[in-house]
Amino acid sequence: MEAEAGEKHRIVPPRKIGEWTRAFEMGLYGIHDMNLLHSGSLPSAHYTRSLRSLDELLERDLLREKDGFPRKIRIGRLVKPGGGGKGKVILVPTTVEEKFVHDRRSGDPEEEGASGGSGEGEEGEVIGEEPLHGTEGSGTGGAGHGEGGEHEIESSAYDLGRILTEKFRLPNLEDKGKKRSLTRYTYDLTDRHRGFGQILDKKATLRKIIETNINLGRIKNKETIDPTDLIASPRDNVYRILSKEKDYESQAMVFFLRDYSGSMTGKPTEIVVSQHVLIYCWLMYQYEKQVETRFILHDTEAREVPDIHAYYNLTVAGGTRIASAYRLVNEIVEEENLVRDYNIYVFHGTDGDDWDKDGKETVPEIRKMLGYCNRFGITISEAGSISNSQSTVENYVKDSGLLEEYPKRIRMDVISGEAGEERLIEGIKRLISP
Amino acid sequence: MELIDQHTKRIMEGCKERARDAGLRFQSETLEYIVTNKDLLELGPKNMIPTLYDYWVHEVEVLKEKGRYELFPHNPYETVINTRPAISFYNDNNPDWLNVMIFYHVLGHIDFFQNNHFFSHTWDKDFAGEALSDKRLIAMLRAEKGRWVDYVIEFARGIDNLVGYYSELSERTRPGKINSSERLDFYFDHFLQGIKQVKLSDYLKEVDRYNQSLKRFGDMGESVFFSEVTKKYPEFENLFNKHKKQKKEPARDLIQYLQQNSPFLQKQENIWMKTVMEIVRKTSIYFQPQIRTKILNEGWASYWHEKLFLEDDRIRGHEVDFARVNAKVTSLPRVGINPYAIGMRLFNYIEEWAERGRFSYEFEKIKDVYQRNKYDKETGEGMKYVFRVREDFDDFMFINTFLTQDFVDQHKLFVAGRRANTRKGVWEYYVKSRKAEDYRDMVLDSLYHPPYIEIDEQKGNENLLYLNHHFEGKPLVKEFIHNTMLGIEFLWGGTVKLETTELVPEKKVDKPYALFYAPYSVQKEESDEKKYKETRVLYTMEKRKLTRTVL
Numbered sequence: 001m002e003a004e005a006g007e008k009h010r011i012v013p014p015r016k017i018g019e020w021t022r023a024f025e026m027g028l029y030g031i032h033d034m035n036l037l038h039s040g041s042l043p044s045a046h047y048t049r050s051l052r053s054l055d056e057l058l059e060r061d062l063l064r065e066k067d068g069f070p071r072k073i074r075i076g077r078l079v080k081p082g083g084g085g086k087g088k089v090i091l092v093p094t095t096v097e098e099k100f101v102h103d104r105r106s107g108d109p110e111e112e113g114a115s116g117g118s119g120e121g122e123e124g125e126v127i128g129e130e131p132l133h134g135t136e137g138s139g140t141g142g143a144g145h146g147e148g149g150e151h152e153i154e155s156s157a158y159d160l161g162r163i164l165t166e167k168f169r170l171p172n173l174e175d176k177g178k179k180r181s182l183t184r185y186t187y188d189l190t191d192r193h194r195g196f197g198q199i200l201d202k203k204a205t206l207r208k209i210i211e212t213n214i215n216l217g218r219i220k221n222k223e224t225i226d227p228t229d230l231i232a233s234p235r236d237n238v239y240r241i242l243s244k245e246k247d248y249e250s251q252a253m254v255f256f257l258r259d260y261s262g263s264m265t266g267k268p269t270e271i272v273v274s275q276h277v278l279i280y281c282w283l284m285y286q287y288e289k290q291v292e293t294r295f296i297l298h299d300t301e302a303r304e305v306p307d308i309h310a311y312y313n314l315t316v317a318g319g320t321r322i323a324s325a326y327r328l329v330n331e332i333v334e335e336e337n338l339v340r341d342y343n344i345y346v347f348h349g350t351d352g353d354d355w356d357k358d359g360k361e362t363v364p365e366i367r368k369m370l371g372y373c374n375r376f377g378i379t380i381s382e383a384g385s386i387s388n389s390q391s392t393v394e395n396y397v398k399d400s401g402l403l404e405e406y407p408k409r410i411r412m413d414v415i416s417g418e419a420g421e422e423r424l425i426e427g428i429k430r431l432i433s434p
Numbered sequence: 435m436e437l438i439d440q441h442t443k444r445i446m447e448g449c450k451e452r453a454r455d456a457g458l459r460f461q462s463e464t465l466e467y468i469v470t471n472k473d474l475l476e477l478g479p480k481n482m483i484p485t486l487y488d489y490w491v492h493e494v495e496v497l498k499e500k501g502r503y504e505l506f507p508h509n510p511y512e513t514v515i516n517t518r519p520a521i522s523f524y525n526d527n528n529p530d531w532l533n534v535m536i537f538y539h540v541l542g543h544i545d546f547f548q549n550n551h552f553f554s555h556t557w558d559k560d561f562a563g564e565a566l567s568d569k570r571l572i573a574m575l576r577a578e579k580g581r582w583v584d585y586v587i588e589f590a591r592g593i594d595n596l597v598g599y600y601s602e603l604s605e606r607t608r609p610g611k612i613n614s615s616e617r618l619d620f621y622f623d624h625f626l627q628g629i630k631q632v633k634l635s636d637y638l639k640e641v642d643r644y645n646q647s648l649k650r651f652g653d654m655g656e657s658v659f660f661s662e663v664t665k666k667y668p669e670f671e672n673l674f675n676k677h678k679k680q681k682k683e684p685a686r687d688l689i690q691y692l693q694q695n696s697p698f699l700q701k702q703e704n705i706w707m708k709t710v711m712e713i714v715r716k717t718s719i720y721f722q723p724q725i726r727t728k729i730l731n732e733g734w735a736s737y738w739h740e741k742l743f744l745e746d747d748r749i750r751g752h753e754v755d756f757a758r759v760n761a762k763v764t765s766l767p768r769v770g771i772n773p774y775a776i777g778m779r780l781f782n783y784i785e786e787w788a789e790r791g792r793f794s795y796e797f798e799k800i801k802d803v804y805q806r807n808k809y810d811k812e813t814g815e816g817m818k819y820v821f822r823v824r825e826d827f828d829d830f831m832f833i834n835t836f837l838t839q840d841f842v843d844q845h846k847l848f849v850a851g852r853r854a855n856t857r858k859g860v861w862e863y864y865v866k867s868r869k870a871e872d873y874r875d876m877v878l879d880s881l882y883h884p885p886y887i888e889i890d891e892q893k894g895n896e897n898l899l900y901l902n903h904h905f906e907g908k909p910l911v912k913e914f915i916h917n918t919m920l921g922i923e924f925l926w927g928g929t930v931k932l933e934t935t936e937l938v939p940e941k942k943v944d945k946p947y948a949l950f951y952a953p954y955s956v957q958k959e960e961s962d963e964k965k966y967k968e969t970r971v972l973y974t975m976e977k978r979k980l981t982r983t984v985l
Contacts, residue, residue: 021861028729032512033512036763068978096914098913098914099591100593101595101885102884102908102911113848114850116848116876117863118847125864127863129863285455286729
């Protein structure tokens with residue numbers, strides 16, 4: 001029936017991915033003079049602006065607790081669309097102003113609301129489609145970032161890790177493991193020096209020249225700078241100079257595994273990824289940024305993906321075979337001989353469904369993994385599943401006795417239904433506590 | 435923030451003249467500011483009022499996902515603020531012709547603010563000035579009471595969407611009090627009828643006696659009349675004074691109710707909190723009409739910027755530039771609702787229909803399509819009609835009255851639906867309905883509408899506050915109940931109960947296998963029917979602990 005419909009009417013995709021979703025969800029009050037009449041760009045704060053006051057905010061939050069009110073500051077993740085379709089994750093403190101308001105969410109995750117529209121089309125006709133993921137607004141919620149955004153997430157992840165550890169009282173790692181970081185020295189043209197050096201840093205020099213000229217009052221209008229009018233002082237030349245750098249090697253390798261089968265659509269994915277981002281941040285802080293990550297997705301087969309963006313966004317509609325992912329981890333660790341150089345962490349998120357009903361394939365793989373890894377954490381997000389009984393994975397992990405056998409190495413956290421940030425952090429505590 | 439330069443101001447003044455000639459009415463004084471990105475960041479959370487009180491939450495990114503715009507009874511980032519004089523904000527680098535267009539748009543807003551009756555309570559004050567003094571007051575209190583000021587702001591803001599905006603508004607249209615003495619009212623209405631319960635004939639005799647003494651003694655009539663009364667009833671004066679003390683205005687909303695009746699707030703050391711609450715309440719009421727007239731206000735401004743721009747002789751040669759920007763502002767999107775587009779088209783539609791005399795019984799009687807299309811009485815009343823709509827309507831009335839099938843057909847509008855197709859991993863957007871009533875319902879449903887929550891004095895007492903939520907088809911956002919009630923409990927100083935309705939999922943019927951394998955071959959609506967049951971529940975907030983019981 002669908003194929004027929006597809007032939008009869010051409011389905012026109014929206015011009016930009018996410019455009020319709022945004023229009024659909026924005027509703028009546030999302031449009032205003034500022035974004036329509038004035039060139040369309042809304043002010044957006046850089047996260048550093050928020051972080052400046054973060055300590056103060058968190059202090060206030062602590063006081064709230066003392067005064068007997070619940071904490072209010074939460075750590076939000078903002079996906080900021082960047083150039084070339086790449087977005088980056090920005091972490092900001094967020095809060096919500098609670099009021100009595102109507103709940104407009106319909107109970108059905110598959111059929112959502114109504115909005116307006118105009119143009120051609122018969123009643124019932126599908127006029128366009130957009131991918132389920134990766135378009136969920138530019139607000140908060142999920143995570144995802146493109147290549148090149150690496151630095152951005154790292155610096156804020158470190159900050160978030162610090163916050164998580166200090167303010168949410170996440171445990172510190174008891175012993176950071178036997179592998180200390182190797183420190184060696186390299187020489188590189190990284191330092192800047194005024195006056196002399198190996199290579200002229202043109203950008204920095206130009207900046208310096210502009211600064212000088214501003215101080216001299218030679219630049220009136222910042223829109224139209226005529227470079228021929230600028231005066232350059234010899235002191236303005238900035239050079240790169242060879243210098244000794246400490247080079248740390250990463251101490252920890254984290255594997256993030258996620259079930260991306262059909263049943264994970266929506267909420268479970270969001271829960272798992274949110275939690276994994278938080279864990280990542282925590283490890284970033286614990287290992288002082290010396291953390292490497294690997295991302296693995298699986299349905300019946302496992303595959304490695306290059307970044308968290310793909311990790312978050314991909315979905316397929318296959319079945320579930322968890323053993324495949326664990327096997328892949330074991331293979332990677334063995335082939336690359338990671339045990340020698342790294343502390344290894346594995347975190348896996350799933351909705352608890354597995355075709356391997358009694359874990360015949362899966363449990364041996366887990367056992368193998370526990371032989372080398374520092375911590376293996378399973379998150380089971382039941383948000384998507386219907387039954388209230390224990391999920392398959394929960395069953396066979398419990399039955400296998402591994403939880404008792406290796407209490408320090410394997411942890412499981414079962415999240416049911418709606419989970420707010422507090423619940424997620426609670427879950428992380430469970431997964432990483434010594 | 436700096437004012438626009440003289441050159442641009444001159445353009446604005448030119449726009450004002452032309453707008454006035456076209457029939458718009460507004461005060462001549464206006465202020466126009468250039469704002470930077472940084473200014474906007476600070477202004478946004480303060481609803482563009484630079485002088486609004488400081489509150490730490492303004493500096494934090496506020497999550498909007500759940501209540502979305504329900505939480506904010508006003509629009510951030512509007513360009514014009516309704517103050518005296520009206521203030522508007524601009525980008526630094528707009529070309530002149532674009533400024534002309536925006537100025538007309540802005541003048542449309544100002545005209546709307548100053549003439550629409552839903553704004554009448556804002557007509558006689560300068561909110562920016564008032565806000566400034568409030569801001570200073572709060573800063574002063576903060577120096578004294580520290581973070582407790584912020585708790586009070588927080589808790590008052592938690593209920594600031596339940597403000598009695600309409601009762602405040604209706605107060606203004608009520609006829610003024612008849613100039614009669616309270617003593618007289620008490621004597622005839624309460625004392626004789628209620629306390630003494632005199633016979634009707636005696637009552638009439640007293641009325642007669644009063645009229646007589648008025649006639650004989652003129653201005654002194656009343657005091658002469660009462661000198662007799664006190665002789666007859668020595669207890670009268672006492673009772674009257676007691677009555678005067680007890681009598682108070684009924685509270686218009688929850689905030690006011692707390693101010694008047696909360697045992698906690700009556701304590702000497704807590705009286706300052708009432709001031710803070712009043713500031714929050716006042717601010718919210720000030721912004722209420724703004725969100726209730728979004729479509730109307732934006733439609734009106736767009737209607738005028740288009741009309742006036744094209745007639746403006748100063749911008750010849752920029753018609754194409756204008757058309758591009760104007761299309762971005764006022765085109766109907768393929769999916770989504772654009773209040774500018776809908777509002778402007780409705781005004782055009784109304785003008786045309788009034789011009790042709792179609793808002794009439796005579797026209798309604800005609801069934802023949804050809805005759806209907808031809809119908810034109812050339813009344814010349816179109817403009818007048820449009821101006822009346824801008825004065826007397828709000829969004830609900832506007833949509834409910836004028837969004838007809840003719841309008842929907844004319845602009846090919848439809849209700850768009852969205853459903854997940856998990857097999858293909860996509861959202862599917864489809865044409866759900868082209869019926870005017872469905873479209874109307876969809877728009878009306880997305881309008882701002884705070885929940886209807888009443889104070890039930892019968893079920894409460896002086897230590898228990900009982901709130902009753904009248905269910906209107908949508909439950910409350912559950913996650914917010916705890917903290918909101920915590921705030922009310924703090925301000926009330928005792929137990930708070932909230933009776934509300936929740937949708938409890940009914941036991942799921944297992945889908946037959948046929949459905950399981952081809953979920954989309956079956957009409958969704960049918961299988962989705964009656965999945966939830968409305969259940970009345972009672973939340974109790976006691977000693978900062980929330981409990982829930984099913985009634």
